[in-house]
Amino acid sequence: DTGVSQNPRHKITKRGQNVTFRCDPISEHNRLYWYRQTLGQGPEFLTYFQNEAQLEKSRLLSDRFSAERPKGSFSTLEIQRTEQGDSAMYLCASSPSGADTQYFGPGTRLTVL
Amino acid sequence: GQQLNQSPQSMFIQEGEDVSMNCTSSSIFNTWLWYKQDPGEGPVLLIALYKAGELTSNGRLTAQFGITRKDSFLNISASIPSDVGIYFCAGPDDKIIFGKGTRLHILP
Numbered sequence: 001d002t003g004v005s006q007n008p009r010h011k012i013t014k015r016g017q018n019v020t021f022r023c024d025p026i027s028e029h030n031r032l033y034w035y036r037q038t039l040g041q042g043p044e045f046l047t048y049f050q051n052e053a054q055l056e057k058s059r060l061l062s063d064r065f066s067a068e069r070p071k072g073s074f075s076t077l078e079i080q081r082t083e084q085g086d087s088a089m090y091l092c093a094s095s096p097s098g099a100d101t102q103y104f105g106p107g108t109r110l111t112v113l
Numbered sequence: 114g115q116q117l118n119q120s121p122q123s124m125f126i127q128e129g130e131d132v133s134m135n136c137t138s139s140s141i142f143n144t145w146l147w148y149k150q151d152p153g154e155g156p157v158l159l160i161a162l163y164k165a166g167e168l169t170s171n172g173r174l175t176a177q178f179g180i181t182r183k184d185s186f187l188n189i190s191a192s193i194p195s196d197v198g199i200y201f202c203a204g205p206d207d208k209i210i211f212g213k214g215t216r217l218h219i220l221p
């Protein structure tokens with residue numbers, strides 16, 4: 001297993017467009033997390049899944065954001081009607097159990113023009 | 114909510130020097146994590162601490178879990194160029210809460 005993978009690595013979009021990112025976790029990891037990281041900051045929690053169930057969502061996750069993990073394996077994060085403030089690195093992590101054993105992917109860098 | 118404060122924000126050192134950085138919390142954590150992030154990559158776990166007072170090493174890295182459970186320290190001995198990056202402390206709950214990081218620069 002090669003670790004957590006994320007696609008695309010970079011995305012440039014115009015304001016108002018919708019974007020979707022994909023995360024493939026490490027096989028058999030039942031927990032999957034999404035974080036957002038802006039310049040000069042640490043990653044900030046957005047949401048997490050235990051298998052296919054979305055268990056927690058941060059207040060950072062506005063109504064324009066939606067995440068799914070339909071079969072308990074890969075996950076998608078969609079942002080509708082993107083705004084310039086959405087520009088950030090979106091990180092995915094997976095874990096076999098608790099939050100202290102998370103393995104991060106390389107991230108998707110979103111730039112909204 | 115819980116906050117983690119890291120200091121210093123950035124460090125400029127000579128290759129071969131030892132490095133010390135710390136992290137303090139507004140509340141108690143039962144686990145402390147230290148991550149390193151290289152440019153354009155996700156964070157990589159360096160050391161996990163599970164017990165107050167615990168001192169754990171990973172090669173040239175040593176981290177300590179403060180006895181108050183509100184702080185942690187990371188030391189890097191004999192720094193080398195590949196140590197350049199951002200070091201984050203983090204405390205896990207259901208998710209991980211990260212500090213803002215300490216940026217390590219090594220002067221040529």
